[in-house]
Amino acid sequence: MQWRGRRGSGNIEDRRSMGAAGAGGIGVVGMLAVLAVGYFFGIDISPIVRELDQSQQGQSGTVPLTQEDEQWGEFMSVVLADTEEVWATVLPEQADMQYQNPTLVLFRGAVQSACGTASSAMGPFYCPNDQKLYLDTDFFDMMAQRMGAGGDFAYAYVIAHEVGHHVQNLTGTLQQVNNLRSRVSQSDSNKISVLTELQADCYAGIWARQAQDRFGTLEEGDLAEAQGAAEAVGDDVIQSSAGRTPVPDSFTHGSAQQRQEWLMRGFNSGDMAQCDTFAQAGL
Template identity: 50%
Template sequence: MRWEGNRESDNVEDRRDDGGGGGMPVFGGRSIGIGTIVIALLGGWALGINPLTILSLLSGGAPPAQVQSQGPAHRPPADDTMARFVSTVLADTEDVWQGVFRQGGGAYREPRLVLFRGATPTACGTGQAAMGPFYCPADQKVYIDLGFYETLKNRLGAPGDFAQAYVIAHEVGHHVQNQLGISAKVEQMRGRVSQAEYNALSVRLELQADCFAGVWAHHAQNARQILEQGDVEEAMNAAAKIGDDALQRAGGGAVVPESFTHGSSAQRQRWFHNGLQNGSVKACDTFASRSL
């Protein structure tokens, strides 16, 4: 991926020296992100529990926790290559979504990206590194412990810088959904429908975020030619590794589609590719699609 020398975002908070947020994790609102599967997968391996069982517990409707006060936000050091990388990817998503919203007659509110180690307080509860990257709609921030990328590469088998960029773009996709009011509509259905029906809505939400990641890549490529040979394959591989069916198989259990919360490997690949090919928000309407 060609990213060196491109603009870095000013919307990055570096909390890695804050010592962690402490306490037990509390999941409220909708802070489930692309990396929440990591704690499920690793927990399943360690405890012999189906990862989807752990995912079900993680996505429960606990109320948001009180956010601890933070000191002044500071930028990552200039010599931190990985921090520069995620700052550059975030800046690229800002440029793309500002343009997309402007063409639609709207204004894009940029999210902030928080770098942390171990744990950190959020408006959705205490975020922990084992959750992987996630988006909290209550404070409109994307959270990531950069150690996740080692897990992505070594434990999940999805190496590559564009796979890493896909992760950020997926979480920014949740921010786009939040700004468009899509996330709130799904959250309103919690408790009003059965768990299986809510899981199905969650799948459509996650697949749409995958598609929005593809929309970003489409426009970034057209504007700045960021893609190198093998980049798309890296993202498609990452999407496959974190499909619900792949995780269930990795956990040694049977594949149970009604328990899916993020979508199958094939579905995640299909919707990312759909966004990449079309570059259109309308083409990402997973909720209107009869076939995922």
């Protein structure tokens, strides 16, 4: 992926030096183990992360960013800047509305958002209440080491997917989804959640197409990296990795095949109208 030497976004809020003792105290390997438990088994282990953090707060204060931390920050700043430029054009042209830039919050271990306290175990997420994306870069280590889905374009896909949720928030989709999910059964709520995630994948594909056309971002193998990441975070793959038989009714993000298909639909079409997962499902 060609990203070095390009403009970075100013909409980055770096909290990695704040309350980082817990992450530093257990080490990267330990943190990856904690992340893996929460991610693969669907368990919110934020209390464990908070306890680890609180138990060592008195031993150390702020932790300086390493050279690797700085490089991660630069990379994500450039990717975020690319999404800003792409959606500032695509949204007015295709949805007749202005794009509002979100903020990307970098954190370690656990974080406080307008949607509540969250831990790294929950993975990257978007909070519509404050229009911020939250990401712990240790998640990228887990993608590479435990999920076999490494590569800079795979990581860029993760950011673009969360930005896709921001686009859904701006267009009113998230509010409609939340209203609908509150009135249906758990099984139907899961299906609506899947449609929401697949649309965000499709929007990530639109970004990838535009990034290539505008900036010449893609290198050989980049699309395969993004598809590999989409496959790795498929509900069926995650459940199988946890030693469980995949149960489609419990899916909340979509199967590996669905996530790859919608990512590529966005990439091949570049058209938001082709990302209407809800209409295709008859909603």
